[in-house]
Each structure stands twice: as structure tokens, then as C-alpha cells.
Amino acid sequence: MLDIKNLHANVNGKEILKGIDLSVKAGEVHAIMGPNGSGKSTLSSVLVGNPAFEVTQGEVIFNGKNLLELEPEDRSREGIFLSFQYPVEIPGVSMVNFMRAALNEHRKYKGLDPVSATDFLKLMREKRAIVELDNKLASRSVNEGFSGGEKKRNEIFQMAMLEPKLAILDETDSGLDIDALRIVANGVNQLRTPENAAIVITHYQRLLDYIKPDVVHVLYKGRIVKTAGPELALELEEKGYDWIKKEMGDE
Amino acid sequence: MQESNDILNEVTSGDYKYGFVTDIDTELIHRGLDEETVRIISAKKNEPDWLLQFRLKAFRHWQTLEMPTWPHLNIPPIDYQDIIYYAAPKKKEGPKSLDEVDPELLKTFDKLGIPLHERAQLAGMAVDAVMDSVSVKTTFKETLAEKGIIFCSFSEAVLHHPDLVQQYLGSVVGYRDNFFAALNSAVFSDGSFVYIPKGVRCPMELSTYFRINAANTGQFERTLIVADDEAYVSYLEGCTAPMRDENQLHAAIVEIVAKERAEVKYSTVQNWYPGDKEGKGGIYNFVTKRGLCKGEGSKISWTQVETGSAITWKYPSCILAGDNSVGEFYSVAVTNNYQQADTGTKMIHLGKNTRSTIVSKGISAGHSQNSYRGLVKVSPRAEGARNHSQCDSLLLSSTCGAHTFPYADIQNETAVVEHEATTSKISEEQLFYCQQRGISVEEAVGLIVNGYAREVMNKLPMEFAVEAQKLLTISLEGSVG
Numbered sequence: 001m002l003d004i005k006n007l008h009a010n011v012n013g014k015e016i017l018k019g020i021d022l023s024v025k026a027g028e029v030h031a032i033m034g035p036n037g038s039g040k041s042t043l044s045s046v047l048v049g050n051p052a053f054e055v056t057q058g059e060v061i062f063n064g065k066n067l068l069e070l071e072p073e074d075r076s077r078e079g080i081f082l083s084f085q086y087p088v089e090i091p092g093v094s095m096v097n098f099m100r101a102a103l104n105e106h107r108k109y110k111g112l113d114p115v116s117a118t119d120f121l122k123l124m125r126e127k128r129a130i131v132e133l134d135n136k137l138a139s140r141s142v143n144e145g146f147s148g149g150e151k152k153r154n155e156i157f158q159m160a161m162l163e164p165k166l167a168i169l170d171e172t173d174s175g176l177d178i179d180a181l182r183i184v185a186n187g188v189n190q191l192r193t194p195e196n197a198a199i200v201i202t203h204y205q206r207l208l209d210y211i212k213p214d215v216v217h218v219l220y221k222g223r224i225v226k227t228a229g230p231e232l233a234l235e236l237e238e239k240g241y242d243w244i245k246k247e248m249g250d251e
Numbered sequence: 252m253q254e255s256n257d258i259l260n261e262v263t264s265g266d267y268k269y270g271f272v273t274d275i276d277t278e279l280i281h282r283g284l285d286e287e288t289v290r291i292i293s294a295k296k297n298e299p300d301w302l303l304q305f306r307l308k309a310f311r312h313w314q315t316l317e318m319p320t321w322p323h324l325n326i327p328p329i330d331y332q333d334i335i336y337y338a339a340p341k342k343k344e345g346p347k348s349l350d351e352v353d354p355e356l357l358k359t360f361d362k363l364g365i366p367l368h369e370r371a372q373l374a375g376m377a378v379d380a381v382m383d384s385v386s387v388k389t390t391f392k393e394t395l396a397e398k399g400i401i402f403c404s405f406s407e408a409v410l411h412h413p414d415l416v417q418q419y420l421g422s423v424v425g426y427r428d429n430f431f432a433a434l435n436s437a438v439f440s441d442g443s444f445v446y447i448p449k450g451v452r453c454p455m456e457l458s459t460y461f462r463i464n465a466a467n468t469g470q471f472e473r474t475l476i477v478a479d480d481e482a483y484v485s486y487l488e489g490c491t492a493p494m495r496d497e498n499q500l501h502a503a504i505v506e507i508v509a510k511e512r513a514e515v516k517y518s519t520v521q522n523w524y525p526g527d528k529e530g531k532g533g534i535y536n537f538v539t540k541r542g543l544c545k546g547e548g549s550k551i552s553w554t555q556v557e558t559g560s561a562i563t564w565k566y567p568s569c570i571l572a573g574d575n576s577v578g579e580f581y582s583v584a585v586t587n588n589y590q591q592a593d594t595g596t597k598m599i600h601l602g603k604n605t606r607s608t609i610v611s612k613g614i615s616a617g618h619s620q621n622s623y624r625g626l627v628k629v630s631p632r633a634e635g636a637r638n639h640s641q642c643d644s645l646l647l648s649s650t651c652g653a654h655t656f657p658y659a660d661i662q663n664e665t666a667v668v669e670h671e672a673t674t675s676k677i678s679e680e681q682l683f684y685c686q687q688r689g690i691s692v693e694e695a696v697g698l699i700v701n702g703y704a705r706e707v708m709n710k711l712p713m714e715f716a717v718e719a720q721k722l723l724t725i726s727l728e729g730s731v732g
């Protein structure tokens with residue numbers, strides 16, 4: 001589904017990603033772990049086409065298409081979804097208008113007619129139940145006045161609405177208490193199918209207790225330095241990141 | 252920031268849809284303004300002598316005035332002797348029935364989305380269509396007459412209802428009011444007249460559509476709305492003009508009188524040609540609009556969506572004379588490219604327990620300048636007056652300007668006056684968040700701008716809310732950053 005080859009990227013002229021290779025197949029969940037500043041969030045930003053990041057080398061193929069040539073909105077319509085680490089507030093734009101615009105753009109891209117108002121509201125009801133958001137959601141402005149936990153649940157709700165092929169969860173666990181974490185993880189698990197895939201970016205093992213990864217990667221100084229099964233996450237939890245740094249000859 | 256400026260620029264550079272010219276024979280009078288001009292206009296309209304005298308007084312007063320310099324506007328000098336003050340589409344020869352409107356004119360209004368044919372007329376809406384200096388046709392006139400409602404062109408009202416016109420003309424905006432009011436009072440050509448009798452709720456929206464067509468002319472229309480005791484009317488005004496390189500002057504007056512417990516809602520969707528992307532051409536829109544809440548418990552609401560004109564100078568106001576009367580002003584003013592707007596309102600509290608609400612939403616893009624200017628005045632005898640003002644500015648570029656000039660003159664200490672103001676920008680992060688969900692930048696700007704303006708758009712009559720939303724998005728096409 002996703003093939004990343006030798007990906008290099010800069011932000012403000014500084015190279016952050018220094019040659020990433022990563023391959024994700026349908027049905028898989030990949031966890032990307034690593035210490036702060038290793039490039040985890042840069043990787044997710046580059047994949048969704050955030051203009052603040054500049055790709056200098058390498059290629060990314062998503063379902064046969066050259067992802068780096070697509071506009072951010074087309075990457076979304078192709079089925080890439082990012083659950084933002086810091087979801088943005090858009091005052092004055094209601095969730096219902098926002099989601100309807102998004103869903104209809106996705107439908108138009110697939111050659112489908114806009115969704116009817118009744119079907120849309122039904123879908124909203126169904127999907128918000130997955131992350132236990134209440135019905136006031138629809139009339140509230142996008143993320144405005146949401147608590148930290150609500151914002152993250154709202155991200156997963158949007159993911160449920162858009163049914164992406166590849167979901168990237170960027171530190172979705174940060175700032176969540178244990179109940180919110182459980183709700184978010186449950187939501188993600190319910191949305192797993194053999195056809196879609198997920199990249200879970202996290203600093204801690206905690207989230208991976210709930211969302212079981214198939215593969216765990218360690219990102220360090222802009223490179224993937226270790227790849228293994230779920231046991232790697234446990235090892236990291238136990239030993240911290242220092243042994244990786246040592247292994248890399250940094251300390 | 253540079254990058255998102257580019258994106259916003261792209262999004263707010265849409266084209267003006269109504270810039271075409273109708274090819275029709277037009278009757279013009281000589282260029283320039285003198286007493287003779289005033290007399291000719293009056294004679295063309297077969298006006299009674301009292302109206303000619305009114306015009307002449309206004310003209311003589313105008314000669315003593317200078318253009319106002321206090322607005323935050325850069326107005327190039329206007330040569331008032333280089334303007335043609337009367338232009339009328341020529342009537343074709345033949346039977347003179349009211350339904351025999353020139354097909355060219357019908358086509359023009361069709362193109363503007365204002366069908367005037369009996370069969371295609373907008374349901375639930377009566378329209379007075381004005382081209383240049385004359386009213387082309389007024390629809391549903393007979394239906395309304397059954398309820399005693401008078402809705403006709405101003406010229407017709409002068410001929411058929413002279414007493415009403417004489418009683419109210421200049422009673423809210425006197426010819427001495429300001430430079431442009433004096434000019435309008437001297438040379439006004441056509442416009443609409445509305446009278447709603449006692450206790451009558453007007454069963455449909457009334458609307459006037461103003462179209463400038465002829466070149467080198469000015470449009471000086473005059474609207475007068477009188478709502479008698481316990482009457483209600485909702486009135487909507489729309490306007491467009493062809494795209495031309497030279498500027499054209501539009502100086503109108505709207506007067507509203509609301510008697511006891513009467514209510515008048517006046518909505519404007521102003522889309523005069525704004526000039527091109529370099530700021531060439533466009534309409535100078537210098538308008539005096541004022542409502543008098545004369546009776547106890549009366550109410551006047553102004554709602555305006557302003558997207559057009561090169562320069563806008565306009566302050567729809569309410570004089571709250573009756574006790575317990577209510578004034579409202581809801582405004583969205585969009586400026587893009589090199590447009591300039593200095594707009595706002597005056598709420599003059601004279602009666603006891605009078606209330607006013609001001610909601611102003613400015614949206615500026617490109618190199619435009621957008622100012623809110625408002626006055627809240629509470630007179631010594633206006634016990635218990637209340638005002639709430641909210642003035643928000645949304646900036647879409649780093650080269651535009653948004654300014655707020657709120658004035659308060661409170662002479663009664665029981666008054667409660669509140670003022671809130673915010674300034675915001677559409678951030679790159681917001682746009683990217685939308686894009687990540689599959690929403691293009693253009694559409695994201697539309698969503699955000701319409702969300703920002705929602706409070707005001709909700710006040711428009713339903714039929715026009717959708718149209719106005721689209722207009723808002725189109726006006727900003729190519730402007731995001």
C-alpha cells in the first residue's frame with residue numbers, strides 16, 4: 001500500500017529526515033517510536049503534504065501513485081488521514097458543515113453525488129458513537145473549546161467518517177487520561193479492517209497496549225534504526241531509548 | 252507566510268460575473284451639473300413645482316459644500332461637471348402598456364437572475380427593477396394594492412401619491428444632511444416608494460434591483476419606505492454594474508419611517524463593480540441610509556452584505572425616537588484587491604428604554620482598506636437606553652488594512668453601552684487542516700468566511716442567504732493568505 005524509499009526532508013533548511021525506508025501493507029499496523037526530535041512528526045507531516053516541510057530526496061508510492069506529486073487535499077481524497085497531534089480550531093465553522101464539505105469532496109473525487117442531509121446526519125450519529133462524542137458535537141465549531149481529550153476523540157471521529165485506507169495517528173495518546181486513551185484506542189480498533197492500514201506514532205508503549213502493532217520501528221536522528229515485532233515496544237518501555245543511542249555510538 | 256499569502260491571493264482573485272453591458276438606446280442629457288440640469292430632470296418626470304423647488308434648494312445648498320474628508324478613504328478628485336446626471340433606456344415606439352417592456356431589458360434582468368416576466372417572476376417577491384435613472388418595471392403591484400400596499404417607482408409615487416411623498420421626503424435625511432445627500436436631493440432620478448398601511452403585514456418580500464448600464468453617468472436613486480402603525484415589511488436591495496475602466500458615481504438616499512410598533516427590515520446585497528485587480532474602475536458608492544423609529548415600540552433593522560464598489564462610504568443608521576424602539580445593524584463588508592470601505596452605523600437613542608444592536612464583520616483581502624465607523628449616541632432624556640456593539644475584523648492578507656473607529660456619546664447615566672472587538676486571520680494551519688480532510692483551499696476559505704459571517708447572513712431573507720454566501724466566496728476567490 002505504502003512504499004517509502006530513501007526519503008529526505010527539511011524544515012526551515014535543516015535536514016530532519018535523512019533517508020527513511022518503510023513499507024506498509026494492507027491490514028497492517030505499524031508503530032513508529034523514538035525519542036523526542038527524532039523526526040516522527042516530520043514523517044507524518046511530509047506524508048500528508050504539509051507545505052512547511054520540504055522533501056529533498058526519495059519517493060513515496062501510495063497504491064501505485066506518486067504521493068509527493070499530489071496536493072494535500074488529493075492525498076486525503078486518495079485515502080490518507082492524519083490524526084493531528086495538535087488539532088486546529090476553526091471558529092465559526094460547525095462540525096456538521098466541515099464534515100459535510102469534507103465527505104462530499106471525497107465523494108466527488110470518487111465520482112459520487114453529494115450525500116443527502118438525512119444520510120449524512122445518520123452517518124454522523126453512527127460514527128460519533130464510536131468515540132462516545134455527544135450530539136452537541138454537530139453544532140459546535142471545529143475543535144473550538146474542545147478539551148484535549150475531546151479534540152483527539154474528534155480526530156478519530158473524522159477518521160471514522162472518511163474511512164481512510166491509511167490512517168496516521170500522530171501522538172494521539174499525548175495528553176490523554178486513561179479513559180480517553182481507552183476510548184480513542186477502541187475507536188481505532190473498531191475501524192481496523194483487512195483492507196486498511198495504520199501508522200501509529202508514539203513516544204510511549206502505553207497506547208500499544210490497546211492498539212496492537214504488527215511491526216514496530218524505532219526512528220532516531222531521521223533514520224529508522226530498528227525494526228522488529230511488538231516485543232520491541234516492550235523492550236523500549238523497559239530500557240528507555242538510551243540503549244538505542246548507545247548502540248548508535250552516541251553515548 | 253509567503254506561501255499561504257500566495258494561496259490566499261489565488262483564492263481571492265475571482266472575476267466579476269455581472270460586468271456585461273446591455274446594448275440599448277439610451278436617452279442622455281447634457282454632461283455637467285447646473286440649475287438647468289436640475290430643471291431638465293424634474294421636467295422629464297413631469298414633477299409638481301414643490302418638488303422642483305425642493306431640488307433647487309438642495310442644489311443651491313450643495314454648491315456651498317465640500318466633499319467630506321474625514322473618512323479613512325483615498326478618494327481621487329471627482330469632476331462633478333464631467334458626469335451625466337440622467338440616462339434612461341429609450342422606450343420603443345408602439346403600444347404603451349406596462350407589460351411592453353423592451354425585450355433587451357427583460358433579457359438583461361434575466362441574466363442578472365431577476366426575471367420580470369409574469370410567468371417567471373420570483374415566488375414570494377415583488378421587484379422594482381431600476382436601470383440607470385428610471386424604473387423599468389415593478390412586479391406584483393396589483394396583488395399588493397389589494398392590501399392597500401403601495402409599491403412603485405419613486406417617479407410614479409410622485410405622480411400618484413404626491414401627498415405621501417411630500418409628507419415624508421427629506422423627513423429623515425434632509426437635503427442639508429451632507430454633501431452627497433444634498434447632491435442626491437438635487438438630481439435624484441428614480442428609486443422605489445413603499446407605503447404599508449396600518450396593521451398590514453406585507454405578504455411578500457419587496458425588493459429593488461439597481462442596475463447601472465450607461466457609461467459616464469451617475470446613479471442617484473432615492474428610496475422611501477413608510478410603515479404605518481403596526482405594519483411590517485421586509486425589503487431587499489441588490490445592485491450591479493458593468494465593468495468599466497473609469498469610475499462611476501452612485502449616490503443614493505434611503506429613508507425609512509416606522510410608526511407605532513411598526514417593523515421594517517431592510518437588507519442590502521451590494522455588488523457594484525469593484526474595479527479590476529489593479530484597482531482600475533469601479534463604482535464610488537456614497538450612500539446615506541437612515542431610518543426613523545418614530546413610533547413607540549417600532550423597530551428598524553439594517554442588514555448589509557457589501558462585496559462590491561471601488562469605494563464605499565455608507566452608514567445605515569437608526570434614530571430611536573419612539574420609547575421602547577429598537578434599532579439593529581448587521582453588516583458584512585468584504586474588500587479585496589484595491590477596494591476601500593468606510594462603513595458602519597449610527598444609533599441615536601432619543602426615546603426611553605430604546606435598544607440597539609450592532610454586529611459588524613469586516614473581511615479584508617489583497618491591498619484593500621476596510622474601516623468600521625460607528626456612533627452610539629444616548630441623549631439626556633433616553634432613560635434606560637441599551638446598546639451592544641460587536642466589531643470583528645478578519646484579515647486574509649498581510650497587505651490589507653482593517654480599522655475600527657467607534658464613537659460613543661453618552662449623555663444619560665442610566666445607559667448601558669457595551670463594545671466588543673476582535674481581529675483575526677485565517678491561519679496557514681487552519682487551511683492545512685481543511686486540506687488534510689480533503690477540502691481545497693478555496694473551499695476552506697469559503698467555509699471559514701461564511702462561518703465568520705454566519706451571524707449576519709442568518710438575518711438575510713432565506714431566498715438571498717444562499718446567493719449572498721456564494722457571493723462572499725466569489726468575492727474572495729483568489730485571495731487567501
